[in-house]
Amino acid sequence: MLSFLCRVFIDSWVGRIIAGLFFLAFIGWGVGDVLMGIGTERADVAARVGGRPILVQAYQNALQSEMPQVAQSMHLSDPSQIPPGTREEIARQVLQRLVLQAEIAEAADRHDLIVPDSVVRDEIFSIPAFKGRDGHFDRALLNARLRSTGMSEGRLVDLVRQEQASRVLLQPIRDGVGVPDVMVRRLFDFEAQTRTIDLVRVPFASQQVTAIPTDAQLARYHANHPWEFHAPEYRHARIVILSADTIGHQIDISDADLHKAYEAQAQTFNAPERRNVQIVTVPTQERAAALRAQWADAGSWALVQKNAGKDAAAVELPGVRQSDVPSTDLAKQIFSAPADATQGPVKSEGGWVVFRVTGVTPAHVTPFDEVKQALHDQIAHGRAQALLGDRVQKVQDAIAGGGLDAIPADLGAAAVSGELDQNGMTHEGAPAPIPGGDAARQAIVARIFSQAKGASPELMQGPDGVWYAVSVDSVTPGHDLSLTEAGPRVAAAWQAEARRHMADQQATTFYTQAAGQGGLAHVSPVIAGVEHSQPISPMQPSPEIPREVAALIFRLDHPGQSVMTQAGDSYVIATLTAINHPDPATQKPLYDRVRAGLAQSMGDDIEMTYGTALEGIVKPKPNNSAIRAVMTEVTGSQNTGTGQ
Structure with a gap:
């Protein structure tokens, strides 16, 4: 229930992200969701719950899997843009989720819950990652997935059996959840009510600034806004990356092997x-x-x-x-x-x-030529995975003997170099061309900015099975730009601030008139550009209405009230014109969805409470140094606590 209430009542979108993570229903993260993130297991243990270890690699992969989803939810293009504090909170919650999963699995063992082989088999067959294009279980695809993740079939069966036992333990708890009618009605009233508004926008760009700033005004603006005129620290680094992908680029696959793979995956390429x-x-x-x-x-x-x-x-x-x-x-x-x-x-x-x-x-048959390159990459990746361990050792030996320049070209390592800032951006504002996925890129950039200039490179294991080593050649410290260095940027910023101030004055005048005369529609003389909205609700916001305005509108008590806020590069004044309260009898599907959502959220919270209570029976034993290492690697934070 807490997760549902947070979704409804927390206005900040960052708050929604954090609240959603904090109250996450851990049992929903099954094998099928995380399978693609599992890599080769290391001996390191992040925490231990009874006899169950939470491996460092499992923690790291779960965290790397989480970051892109959170970035997308926050409308960010890259996980590296997530604020450091938010990243640390995500890391704590991911670890807590893994601990809770282990606690529940331990409880299932204590209750001697037995999962039949037939149930395990059916569950594996239902995992989407193992289904071909025809929607059916594909044994060849299963084998390929297991090879690419370094997991044995026995380990997969154990994971699925553990998950099924946990579900059997928790299902009776969830089935006992009952939602009071009064609670459903209150939330239905909030979610389904509709409101209409009048609004007028005052864009900053619409303001005409004719004044030319004096040298004294520019100097004062520069002195009062130093954060706007700052050059970030840049580092020139050489980077060597070794992974199954980089090795695979050097592996030749014969046409015979490609045709054999095409025939083995015929169900995938031949759709009836x-x-x-x-x-x-x-x-x-x-x-x-x-x-x-x-x-x-x-x-x-x-x-x-x-x-x-x-x-x-x-x-x-x-x-x-x-x-x-x-x-x-x-x-x-x-x-x-x-x-x-x-x-x-x-x-x-x-x-x-x-x-x-x-x-x-x-029916559609995908010709061999269309998938030839994909098959090549698939086979090469599998073969490269088998070579990776040996290549890692050889690259380590080469670096120890002569640095990055001593790495032989035939080992399949990729090398890049250049200058970048702490966000991984070049001087031109483009992402630095570092091979690998977002998580690996983030870890490499963090390493560049934590490693001392001239320090000996060290081959390190990063996210997604990527190994990397960096050498920092030079450091250009970040510094505040002088008035001369900032140049035209100061004048442009002064002009922009002047336009914003003029827009603020005009919008304030409109708001004062609307508040005093009962709304925008009653202002005399008539305000040009007033928009009349279609009905909006918390569940169906209008894309034409800024979310900052919608959040304020649903706080108003009665029609005729007005609000003013900034939305993007405009000020917006809005008047509430009507409130329509819903009738459950005419919107039964919506009413039922609200009830189902509440039941789901209450069940999640009860499961979470039960899992937390289990920690009093078998207390988790964290390995704080291992946890800090993972959080530092993935989040780029150097002083992160464990919260355990």
Whole structure:
């Protein structure tokens, strides 16, 4: 429930991110979600819960998997842009989630919960990462995924069995959740109510600044806003990166091997025809014939469903293959029927059938040439993974013997060099061309800015199976720009501030008039450019209305009240014009969704409370030095506590 209330009532979008992490339902993070982030396990242990270790690699991979999702939720293009404090909080919550998972698994063992092999098998078959394009379990894909992550099949089975046992333990707790009607109604009233507003925008850019700043004014502005005129620290570094990807670029794969891989994954590249079907099954031929006539005349699927009768089955089957239809004869008729024409009656094992094909997706065969490069990369990556350990040792030996320049070219390491700032940006404002994913890039940049100039390079293991070494050649310290260095930037900033101030004055005048005269629509003389909104609600905000305005509008008590706020490069004045309170009887689907959301959130909170209580039975034992190392590597923070 706390997570649901936080989603509803916390206004700050950063607050929503932190609250969502803090109250996260840990059991929802199953094997299928994190499988792609699992790498080769190290002996290091971040924490231990009873006999269960939380490996450093598992913690690091979970954290690396979390960062891009949080960045996306915060509308950031790169995880490195997440504020350091937020990154540290994410790291703490990810570790706590892993501890809670281990606590629950320990509890399941203490209760002697046994998960049958058939359940484990079915769960593995249902994991999306192991399904081909046809939606079915693909053994070759499973093997490829396990190879790429360095996980054995036995380890996967153990993880799935552990997760299933945890679910069995927690499900009765969740099933006992009941949501009070008064709580559902209160939240429904908030979520479903709609409001309309009048608003007017005063863009900064619309203000005409004719004054030319004097030298004294520019000097004063420069002195009062030093943070606007600062050159960041730049470091020139040489970087060597070794990974399965960099090694794979040097591996040649024969056409015979590529064709063999193409044939092994035939189900992935050869998609059968699929059809969207509306189908009704009734007990008698006479009723089926009547339904077909009605369907052909009216053409309304909703009417056919309504008139089919309680003993009928009327369903839609989107994207079915011929092999998905249980009846062989019916499958042939469905896949030979024309689209958008009612067919039947057809006798089937379940009764008499009338159907209509509403859409056809033709069979598609992906030619070998289209996937040749992808197959090459896939095979090369697998072979490179097997070579990585030996290559790591050779690169380490080469660096120890002669530095980065001593690394042989045939080991598959990639080298880049250049200047960058602490955000990984070049002087031109573009991301430095560092190979690898966002997490690896973030770790490498953090290493560059924590390593002393001239220090001997050291090969280190980073995120996503990437190994790297850096050498810092030079450091250009960050410094405040003098008035002369800042030059035209100061004049441009003075002009922008003057426009903002003029817009503030004009907007304040509009707001004062609206507040005193009962709203923007009543101001005399009439304010030009007033917009009249469509109804908005907390669940359906309008993209045309700034979120800063919407947040304030839902705090107002009655129509006629006005607010003023800054939204982007404008000031906005808005007047609440109407409030429409919802009726649960007319919006039952929404009412049911609110109830389901509350039930889900309350179940999550009860599970979280139960998991926390388990820590009193088996107390986790953190390895603080290992935890700090992971958090430093991933977040770039040097003085992070564990919170354990």
